[in-house]
Amino acid sequence: MLGGFNEEQIRRYSRHIILPEVGGKGQKKLLSSKVLCIGAGGLGAPIIEYLAAAGVGTLGIIDDDTVDLSNLQRQVIHGGNVGKPKAESAKQFVNNLNPDIEVKTYIERLNANNVVDLFNEYDIVVDGSDNFATRYLVNDACVITDTPLSHGSIYRFEGQVTTIIPHKGPCYRCLFEHAPPPGMVPSCQEAGVLGVLPGIIGVIQATEVVKYLLGIGEMLTGRLIYYDALNMTFDEIKMRWNKQCPVCGEQPKITSIQEEIYGDSCRIW
Amino acid sequence: MAVELDLKGEVCPYTFVKTKLKLEELESGEELCVTFDHAPAVENVPRSLKNEGHKIMGIEQKGEHLWIVRIRKA
Numbered sequence: 001m002l003g004g005f006n007e008e009q010i011r012r013y014s015r016h017i018i019l020p021e022v023g024g025k026g027q028k029k030l031l032s033s034k035v036l037c038i039g040a041g042g043l044g045a046p047i048i049e050y051l052a053a054a055g056v057g058t059l060g061i062i063d064d065d066t067v068d069l070s071n072l073q074r075q076v077i078h079g080g081n082v083g084k085p086k087a088e089s090a091k092q093f094v095n096n097l098n099p100d101i102e103v104k105t106y107i108e109r110l111n112a113n114n115v116v117d118l119f120n121e122y123d124i125v126v127d128g129s130d131n132f133a134t135r136y137l138v139n140d141a142c143v144i145t146d147t148p149l150s151h152g153s154i155y156r157f158e159g160q161v162t163t164i165i166p167h168k169g170p171c172y173r174c175l176f177e178h179a180p181p182p183g184m185v186p187s188c189q190e191a192g193v194l195g196v197l198p199g200i201i202g203v204i205q206a207t208e209v210v211k212y213l214l215g216i217g218e219m220l221t222g223r224l225i226y227y228d229a230l231n232m233t234f235d236e237i238k239m240r241w242n243k244q245c246p247v248c249g250e251q252p253k254i255t256s257i258q259e260e261i262y263g264d265s266c267r268i269w
Numbered sequence: 270m271a272v273e274l275d276l277k278g279e280v281c282p283y284t285f286v287k288t289k290l291k292l293e294e295l296e297s298g299e300e301l302c303v304t305f306d307h308a309p310a311v312e313n314v315p316r317s318l319k320n321e322g323h324k325i326m327g328i329e330q331k332g333e334h335l336w337i338v339r340i341r342k343a
Contacts, residue, residue, distance in 0.1 A: 018285065
């Protein structure tokens with residue numbers, strides 16, 4: 001044992017420990033951190049993969065879906081596990097990659113009743129969900145429980161990603177107050193998605209999580225990266241805190257998580 | 270009295286990784302004496318430590334394949 005690390009850990013994390021910005025102290029911070037991953041699908045796969053490799057000590061994974069053959073075009077952690085719950089498949093992957101990680105699986109849907117207690121157990125939440133109802137539920141619950149959030153979403157060849165530190169910068173609702181009308185935006189199932197796209201967006205999310213836990217660098221707060229794979233461009237959109245934001249504004253209308261808000265449109269009036 | 274670390278048998282980059290982990294346990298200004306028998310470490314480790322701001326107080330050759338590097342923590 002040296003600095004609290006065993007021989008295997010010294011070798012496993014050596015490339016982190018060598019970095020002046022990480023060192024043994026930073027690696028210990030990662031090992032004592034708790035991150036909740038919403039979804040173990042396209043975005044969740046690279047997020048879980050890299051957070052586990054980095055040595056984030058506790059990974060919560062919530063997903064109520066099972067692995068389908070059509071997932072394997074992009075969900076790189078689920079090989080050989082068609083038919084298994086994604087959360088269990090992800091846990092198996094993590095256990096093989098890094099035995100230091102404690103994985104907590106939740107084979108259920110995130111909802112208004114379980115979200116607050118769940119978020120209170122974690123240092124930061126990473127959203128890899130694929131629908132607006134969950135996305136708004138996650139954003140609002142993060143603001144209400146004061147939990148940092150890495151947001152990512154993908155569509156065909158495009159992705160967007162931002163980091164939300166509640167009450168210190170804008171939230172998702174500051175930019176998009178409510179979801180587009182139901183049926184206006186097709187799902188990945190209907191619209192298709194380039195397999196590598198969630199890899200790029202998910203790895204940016206994982207990068208933000210690691211930086212946040214280490215307390216290094218400039219976070220992607222108040223900024224949204226818009227990525228276009230076809231043109232290979234990364235554009236940055238400035239996000240401003242909206243004083244009228246229904247959840248983090250000066251007079252918020254949403255002060256607790258009420259189930260009826262998180263229907264199709266996530267409108268509150 | 271300097272703290273000692275025996276890294277005989279260890280090779281790069283773990284020579285530096287282990288020296289760095291040991292230094293993290295010390296207070297600023299404390300001294301650490303590390304023993305190496307891996308020749309490249311005698312050049313690599315002091316260079317990496319200097320990059321992190323630590324001071325190399327001396328490098329002493331004790332045998333054909335044995336060196337002691339004395340470091341003061343930044």
